[in-house]
Each structure stands twice: as C-alpha cells, then as structure tokens.
Amino acid sequence: MNNQAKRKRDGFENRLLLYIKKVVGHHFRHIFHVKKGVWLIQSEKERWIVKEFAARKKLHTQIRLTHYLFENGFQNTYDFHPIGAIYFDGRVFGLIRHIEQKQDEPFHYGSARCRKDALALLSHFHATTARFTDQFTPHLALFDQLKKWDRRLLDFKKKMGSYEDTGLYPYMKHYMFAGEWAIQFLKRHADYFLEGPYCILHGDVAHHNFIRKADGSLYLIDFDLISIGPSHIDLLQFCNRILPSLQWSSERLFSDYMEINRYQNDPPFLAALVYPTDIFREWIYYMNSRKKERTNRRHHLETITFKQYKKRMQFIKTVMAKVKNGL
Structure with missing residues (x-):
C-alpha cells in the first residue's frame, strides 16, 4: 500500500484539518486534496492553501521572500498566514492565502x-x-x-x-x-x-x-x-x-x-x-x-x-x- 493510500486509511486529511483548526483558531470545515503535498481548506468566509515543505528552512525562506516583496511594492503574489510553520506528523506545513482565479479567463501562453x-x-x-x-x-x-x-x-x-x-x-x-x-x-x-x-x-x-x-x-x-x-x-x-x-x-x-x-x-x-x-x-x-x-x-x-x-x-x-x- 502506498503512502497516499495509508494516509487516507488513517484519516490523515481529517486529522490535519482538526490540527490546523486547533493551532490557527479558525473554524475551518472542509479540506480538499489538490495535488501531492497541497490541500485547500475553507471555512464559511476564508480559503487557505495548506502546503507541505521539505524543510522548515525552505518555508521560512519563502515567508521572508513574500514579506520583502510586499514591503518593496510587489503586491501580485500570495502571503503566508502569520502562524508560520505548522508541524504535524513529523512534517512541515505552511498556510498560504488562496487566490481566487478568474474562471472565464484562465492564464495560458496561447494568449x-x-x-x-x-x-x-x-x-x-x-x-x-x-x-x-x-x-x-x-x-x-x-x-x-x-x-x-x-x-x-x-x-x-x-x-x-x-x-x-x-x-x-x-x-x-x-x-x-x-x-x-x-x-x-x-x-x-x-x-x-x-x-x-x-x-x-x-x-x-x-x-x-x-x-x-x-x-x-x-x-x-x-x-x-x-x-x-x-x-x-x-x-x-x-x-x-x-x-x-x-x-x-x-x-x-x-x-x-x-x-x-x-x-x-x-x-x-x-x-x-x-x-x-x-x-x-x-x-x-x-x-x-x-x-x-x-x-x-x-x-x-x-x-x-x-x-x-x-x-x-x-x-x-x-x-x-x-x-x-x-x-
């Protein structure tokens, strides 16, 4: 049985959702698997991306980068949740603000x-x-x-x-x-x-x-x-x-x-x-x-x-x- 199947069997996603609710304090109700290492969580008012990082250092470097980008006038990217790194099951996760995509005009290089x-x-x-x-x-x-x-x-x-x-x-x-x-x-x-x-x-x-x-x-x-x-x-x-x-x-x-x-x-x-x-x-x-x-x-x-x-x-x-x- 592969790792993804094992995680589904032991309710990994639900446990992750409950843990994030606990440490962040938001009333997140749903979690959806997007791709390997990435999930979407949502409450009635908010949506965040949960992303797994290979190491704490990688996450902190990206948090620091987005902070510097915003501070220097580059607004066209996401920001991270102030909670910083989330440690769960021996793994490192970050919370990224979800960006709502324009449904009738997706980005593609053919345009x-x-x-x-x-x-x-x-x-x-x-x-x-x-x-x-x-x-x-x-x-x-x-x-x-x-x-x-x-x-x-x-x-x-x-x-x-x-x-x-x-x-x-x-x-x-x-x-x-x-x-x-x-x-x-x-x-x-x-x-x-x-x-x-x-x-x-x-x-x-x-x-x-x-x-x-x-x-x-x-x-x-x-x-x-x-x-x-x-x-x-x-x-x-x-x-x-x-x-x-x-x-x-x-x-x-x-x-x-x-x-x-x-x-x-x-x-x-x-x-x-x-x-x-x-x-x-x-x-x-x-x-x-x-x-x-x-x-x-x-x-x-x-x-x-x-x-x-x-x-x-x-x-x-x-x-x-x-x-x-x-x-």
Missing part, C-alpha cells in the same frame, strides 16, 4: 495578452528582488545554468540509447545536436550565466505559476525553485515556454516583447535559445516514470516533439547561423 502580462510581471519581480538580493545570499544558491544543462544533456543522451533502433531516434539526434552545439558555445562564454547584476530568480515560469484573478490582475505564485542569478536565466526559460505559441518565430519573439528585444544581438542568449531544454526535461521525466504515468504523458510528449518539429528546426538553423556569422 498574447497573457504572455505580455506575464513577462511584465516577471520583469517587475526581478526589479523588485534586485533591491534585496543581498539579504538572501546566505540562504539561496547561485544558480548554475550551464552545469544543469550539461548534466541534463548527458542524461538525455544516455537514456536515448535504448531508442537507437526506433523511428524516434533520427528526430532525437537533431535535438541532441542542437543541445551539444549550444553547450559547446556557452562553455566558451561560461561567465554569461554568472555575471551580475543579480536578482532572485523564480525558476519555474510555467503557465500554472501565474493566476489571473477575478479583477483581471495577474499574480505570480510558487517559489519552490528560487535561486540567485542574472534575470536573463528566467527570461530564457520564459522564451522557451512561449516560442511554441509564436510558431517558433524569432522575429515575433524579438519584435513583440520589449523585455526580450534587447537580447536579439546577444550571442550567448541566442545560443541558449537553441538548447532544447523542454525536450530533454520532459523525455527524461517520461523515461523515469512508471507505466501508467507514461501513458498519461505520451500525448504531451508527442506534441512538443513532433507538432512543430519543422518550424523549430528552422528556428534553430536561423539562430545558429546568426551566431556563427557574428550577427
């Missing part, structure tokens, strides 16, 4: 408005955190993008060995070539990912970490992967997330987004756009998953791998030529 609003909010987050990054230097690691990508490429190549005799492998060879080219170029410009000025990086600008509120404002959530580094690390990830919605058009990427435009003649930034981080990340996750989860993720994997393959390869070819020709 031009969403993309522009998200980039503006992310840039605001970077500018705000740059004011107090030094306060977090003892608590957060300096993000090493090149080391992460180098390790991910090696892992991907190793796992792809079992697919050499399949029709998938010729496609993967092109993705591996792009990754190898990008890594080789970036290793010659290793300081690019370490040069200041620094800010706090969000680390996961996936669409589900933005929430459109009922009043139309956009909120940034989930700071589990925060680190310290130059803002262009987050911006590269953002570009990788939105390029499929732009049909892998470099022209649209640099003409439509003022915050990205200044990187159009920046060779390391361009080379980093060639690195197929989403392909490597999602395939590694897939190959490490169990059979049932593989089945559930297969369609998404096929979509990102093949749907825009020709357009993506043309984007890679164009960007590589620009970098090789000295812009």
Whole structure:
C-alpha cells in the first residue's frame, strides 16, 4: 500500500484539518486534496492553501521572500498566514492565502495578452528582488545554468540509447545536436550565466505559476525553485515556454516583447535559445516514470516533439547561423 493510500486509511486529511483548526483558531470545515503535498481548506468566509515543505528552512525562506516583496511594492503574489510553520506528523506545513482565479479567463501562453502580462510581471519581480538580493545570499544558491544543462544533456543522451533502433531516434539526434552545439558555445562564454547584476530568480515560469484573478490582475505564485542569478536565466526559460505559441518565430519573439528585444544581438542568449531544454526535461521525466504515468504523458510528449518539429528546426538553423556569422 502506498503512502497516499495509508494516509487516507488513517484519516490523515481529517486529522490535519482538526490540527490546523486547533493551532490557527479558525473554524475551518472542509479540506480538499489538490495535488501531492497541497490541500485547500475553507471555512464559511476564508480559503487557505495548506502546503507541505521539505524543510522548515525552505518555508521560512519563502515567508521572508513574500514579506520583502510586499514591503518593496510587489503586491501580485500570495502571503503566508502569520502562524508560520505548522508541524504535524513529523512534517512541515505552511498556510498560504488562496487566490481566487478568474474562471472565464484562465492564464495560458496561447494568449498574447497573457504572455505580455506575464513577462511584465516577471520583469517587475526581478526589479523588485534586485533591491534585496543581498539579504538572501546566505540562504539561496547561485544558480548554475550551464552545469544543469550539461548534466541534463548527458542524461538525455544516455537514456536515448535504448531508442537507437526506433523511428524516434533520427528526430532525437537533431535535438541532441542542437543541445551539444549550444553547450559547446556557452562553455566558451561560461561567465554569461554568472555575471551580475543579480536578482532572485523564480525558476519555474510555467503557465500554472501565474493566476489571473477575478479583477483581471495577474499574480505570480510558487517559489519552490528560487535561486540567485542574472534575470536573463528566467527570461530564457520564459522564451522557451512561449516560442511554441509564436510558431517558433524569432522575429515575433524579438519584435513583440520589449523585455526580450534587447537580447536579439546577444550571442550567448541566442545560443541558449537553441538548447532544447523542454525536450530533454520532459523525455527524461517520461523515461523515469512508471507505466501508467507514461501513458498519461505520451500525448504531451508527442506534441512538443513532433507538432512543430519543422518550424523549430528552422528556428534553430536561423539562430545558429546568426551566431556563427557574428550577427
């Protein structure tokens, strides 16, 4: 029996709800499981997110971050309950104020408005955190993008060995070539990912970490992967997330987004756009998953791998030529 089944059997969620009611003093009546390590609790008037944290230090760092954000004028995120850490069954939980999502306008990168609003909010987050990054230097690691990508490429190549005799492998060879080219170029410009000025990086600008509120404002959530580094690390990830919605058009990427435009003649930034981080990340996750989860993720994997393959390869070819020709 897995851990989740055991917790259901021994009434874990109900016991957690009763304990939170006791320590917080609110009349919470219901608890709903949202996903692994996350629950929604509610009373007649309030809703809070209960989130499990790997360690007390992680929770306190995030509480401190949101405090500094609000103190420095960044209002578009959640706050934590003043109770701080909640210890239950040997585990650490935090209470996060629930943000009500606009039901008829969910956030997604297929929307031009969403993309522009998200980039503006992310840039605001970077500018705000740059004011107090030094306060977090003892608590957060300096993000090493090149080391992460180098390790991910090696892992991907190793796992792809079992697919050499399949029709998938010729496609993967092109993705591996792009990754190898990008890594080789970036290793010659290793300081690019370490040069200041620094800010706090969000680390996961996936669409589900933005929430459109009922009043139309956009909120940034989930700071589990925060680190310290130059803002262009987050911006590269953002570009990788939105390029499929732009049909892998470099022209649209640099003409439509003022915050990205200044990187159009920046060779390391361009080379980093060639690195197929989403392909490597999602395939590694897939190959490490169990059979049932593989089945559930297969369609998404096929979509990102093949749907825009020709357009993506043309984007890679164009960007590589620009970098090789000295812009």
